[in-house]
Amino acid sequence: MTTMTNLLGMLSLAHRDRLLACATDVSFPAGARIFQEGSKADRFWIIRTGMVSLDVHVPGRQAATIDALGPGQLLGWSWLVPPHTWQLGAEARNPVHALEFDAAAVLTMCEEDPVLGQAITRCVATVVGNRLQSTRTRLLDLYGPAGSGPLP
Template structure:
């Protein structure tokens, strides 16, 4: 099944080109913290190569990895939703090359061009929905009672 979390592939070619005007190439070395849970979400990325682990703070313990973002996928959606703070943390697992977007500039674009804004918002909502479903499935696998899966 093809990934539906690829923001750029979900946009029309014209909308993708308009959004890419706000992109800059960036790289992160292995182990780099890209953002911290609770900090200001002022940018987002589309991963070109590499893998990024998403984690959640666990008091008194090491952060728990809850998901991984790979090639072509959107890294970060908290930039779109007030109060614009990261809900998770992110760390590069191996070298990562990505397109980085200035969240404020993209939010301004969304406000100024409602049709494009709706397209971007729908794409981000698709990403969030898919990630929530994936997380739900993992939680059921980990914590669901035995026999709670589908009945055959």
């Protein structure tokens, strides 16, 4: 789990302040679709309150919930790597308040300051690894043979 403390804790005070300066407070009502798998990824969020479900489209079936994110967690990583489209979908389980970041502005900051870029990239890579494992585990739970869940 990558929390806001870890994400912001990986940054120097100057970098943290610079990143937070481009944050906007946003809210999503319960049931709101925050982003759809395959659509353009041009922002990301740090959840302050509430829960968000991550899901994946499964042809011929209802979308499969892969993970749930809560306060302090980073929502969205697809903005960092081409083709900049969401790999999963996200929906607010209940009212959500978050800090929203414009991906283009953050990418520009990362290009201008490689130390900041490396810290953000490391954090996002950790999130990607965790989400990949969650996706694998959840899909095995849903569609795999009995006993095919996570390795001991």
